[in-house]
Amino acid sequence: MKLYFLGAAGTVTGSKILVETNQLRILIDCGMFQGLKNLREMNWEPLPILPSTIDFVLLTHGHLDHCGYLPKLVADGFKGKIFCSHPTKEITRLILEDSAKIQEEEAEKANKETYSKHKPAMPLYSVEEAEKVLPHFRVVEEGVEVQLTENCWFKLFYAGHILGACSIELHVENKILVFSGDIGQDDDVLMFPPKKPQKADFVFLESTYGNRIHPQEDTLLFLESIINSTYQVNGNVVIPSFAVERVQTVMYLLWQLKKQNRIPEIDYVIDTPMGINVLDTFQNNLKWHKLTPKACKEMDEMFTLVTKFEETIETIYNPKPKVVIAASGMITGGRVLAYLEHYIVKPENTIVLVGYQAEGTRGRRLLEGEKEIKMHGKYYDVNANITSIEGLSAHGDQNDLVNWLKELELPPQQVFLIHGENMALDALRIKLKEQYHFPIMIPTLGQVIEI
Structure with a gap:
């Protein structure tokens, strides 16, 4: 063999x-x-x-x-x-x-x-x-x-x-x-x-x-702190995320914080058409995960679901503070690039990396502290705050x-x-x-x- x-x-x-x-x-x-x-x-x-x-x-x-x-x-x-x-x-x-x-x-x-x-x-x-x-x-x-x-x-x-x-x-x-x-x-x-x-x-x-070894950090507390500190300076939180499972995990954590009144009443946006479709797959395969049908429904209702690129542009130019979860998780492509092209140059914004960042990806370069990032053939200064939650892997x-x-x-x-x-x-x-x-x-x- x-x-x-x-x-x-x-x-x-x-x-x-x-x-x-x-x-x-x-x-x-x-x-x-x-x-x-x-x-x-x-x-x-x-x-x-x-x-x-x-x-x-x-x-x-x-x-x-x-x-x-x-x-x-x-x-x-x-x-x-x-x-x-x-x-x-x-x-x-x-x-x-x-x-x-x-x-x-x-x-x-x-x-x-x-x-x-x-x-x-x-x-x-x-x-x-x-x-x-x-x-x-x-x-x-x-x-x-x-x-x-x-x-x-x-x-x-x-x-x-x-x-x-x-x-x-x-x-x-x-x-x-x-x-x-x-x-x-x-x-x-x-x-x-x-x-x-x-x-x-x-x-x-x-x-x-x-x-x-994944750090034994309080993920909810860390996420709460990131969102509240960014909100206080009128900034946006962008969470590049894998559309499968990671989007749903971050949604779950944000839903827990919202239920406990620990984060502000602002827009919470899911901008990954595939991630939105995966929500249906979660509903249809209940034996494969811990969420109940009731929890799935309540969690979904907290978020604005963006599917059309026109809505992405509207969301980007909306001046109000917001939290956006968008694919892809290693920033190799997808809708998240449109947000970063506008938000990464501004110091009031925060980018939160929540998964493994492979060698050579934009996510890995941001994690390692690069001050300039290339997207669609153009270079952008990295002035936003870059942070990561390793325990969410x-x-x-x-x-x-x-x-x-x-x-x-x-x-x-x-x-x-x-x-x-x-x-x-x-x-x-x-x-x-x-x-x-x-x-x-x-x-x-x-x-x-x-x-």
Whole structure:
């Protein structure tokens, strides 16, 4: 059996692991590279494996770095089935259509304003190509064994992280391969704790926060302080946010503060059409999260939901203080750029980062203190206050990742650490060695390993 590490090896994005036997090729996740330019450029390169020779895709969840390459895979010849949970199918549909639409809009803008070196600038894939992925989906229930061939089956088990996210237990050639996908926090605001694997010969473990422990800060108190101090100077709070789960988590926290009369009576705006659509997915998949139907309804009623770009412009030029949650979470595109182009130059405003910021993204550069940021070909001075709430991450920290392996009945033959930057990977490697003495390997991008 061969393993091809086609993404998320030595980096956080572009998750793709190919499992190859004599009879079968299975791709675990099919993500898009984000962040650093040399990684983003890999999205345009053909896979080293012909997509037409891949039999199945097993999808852990619907974030862009795990599903965003699917339209390209299908366009390049993949004809097989894509298996995932019901919420993941719904979220992936929204994510892919939104991603394609943003790419088309940005290519059009780049061509119109001639700031791209590509003549003409092109989207990686179109909305039409994103829609062609949908017939390939097959929804499976969590915990149900799904037979792929006579000697190969898999099951999904709950991972927390975002709505519908699952880890994968794959049985092939008398070996058990467990893929963590992205693992949520054990004490997440909205998601239940991740389930832990019991048996595994080979483990593929995400390492996003492998070198960090989430601070035990009072998130509500911190958010209250940010909003009130910005309101007092007549400023706006902008929260760049991932449309799936993070928007809903921030909504929940703001709703709690509002119920307790701890934040002012101002406009609270959700400006991410996809995030608004995900609210329906939350309502329709109640067993996957902690919110009741009543809580979902009450929470939604607190917010002004913006869907049209004309409404975005109206909101931006409204002089009254407001709190805006807008995608994307790492400021790589989306509506949040329109707000930042107007608000980031003004010192009375506050930008709150509430999720992981990958290398090379605008969010990461702001987090590291850059004083000038480029958007749509123009540079903007960073005069607004930049702050972050690390405890809101949908990823488990080092403790959560280490604990995820504690119920294994027997030591695995190998643990592969993936989906992390170098310092995080190495810190988690050392911690796992100390705790369990498991054999651990950190694969490199493009590496092929025989097991």
